[in-house]
Amino acid sequence: MTLRAMRWWDIPQLVAHELELFPEQPWSQEAFWSELAHVPATRWYMVHEDADGIDGYVGLMAVPPEADVQTIAVATRAQGNGLGRELLTALIDEARRRECSQLFLEVRSNNDSAVALYESVGFERQAVRTDYYGHGLDAVVMRMRLANEEVAS
Numbered sequence: 001m002t003l004r005a006m007r008w009w010d011i012p013q014l015v016a017h018e019l020e021l022f023p024e025q026p027w028s029q030e031a032f033w034s035e036l037a038h039v040p041a042t043r044w045y046m047v048h049e050d051a052d053g054i055d056g057y058v059g060l061m062a063v064p065p066e067a068d069v070q071t072i073a074v075a076t077r078a079q080g081n082g083l084g085r086e087l088l089t090a091l092i093d094e095a096r097r098r099e100c101s102q103l104f105l106e107v108r109s110n111n112d113s114a115v116a117l118y119e120s121v122g123f124e125r126q127a128v129r130t131d132y133y134g135h136g137l138d139a140v141v142m143r144m145r146l147a148n149e150e151v152a153s
């Protein structure tokens with residue numbers, strides 16, 4: 001799988017995916033601009049393309065020792081073929097490369113496929129944020145350890 005860096009001219013395509021994949025809380029153009037302004041200092045944003053354009057994207061915030069999954073999405077046409085796992089694996093590798101020891105994310109508690117993906121790579125449920133995405137829409141905070149904390153000898 002080849003990923004390339006997300007660029008500002010990708011933003012209209014990305015916003016179109018947001019409206020389809022996250023209809024209740026889509027990222028705006030401004031949100032993407034704001035995130036890309038922090039690349040490469042504290043952000044890492046990549047896209048994957050097929051013949052029809054961008055079909056997946058992923059974004060990391062890394063402020064060692066902590067990192068956050070800012071976004072991960074696979075276009076409906078490409079879901080279920082392993083791309084989400086590939087994007088997440090690349091993000092985890094980048095967080096490690098940036099010497100982060102913990103990786104966090106928030107996911108809607110009813111997003112079973114995303115939660116299954118995160119648990120399969122080692123994320124654990126840490127907390128629930130009630131109504132985080134609106135009334136009755138809870139978020140699960142998940143954490144993955146990327147490195148063992150140093151143990152004093």
Ligand SMILES: CC(C)(COP(=O)(O)OP(=O)(O)OC[C@H]1O[C@@H](n2cnc3c(N)ncnc32)[C@H](O)[C@@H]1OP(=O)(O)O)[C@@H](O)C(=O)NCCC(=O)NCCS
Nearest residue numbers: 021072073074079080081082083084085107113114116117
């Ligand atoms: C969540 C998402 C990124 C997964 O991407 P994907 O390319 O469809 O996932 P993959 O094909 O790589 O599958 C990876 C794992 O996800 C889980 N998964 C994927 N689709 C699933 C489904 N329909 N039901 C249950 N689990 C599913 C499985 O654990 C799967 O592993 P397996 O194939 O070994 O069983 C994608 O579905 C998506 O973008 N959804 C809409 C946006 C979203 O919810 N993003 C996450 C916000 S926190």
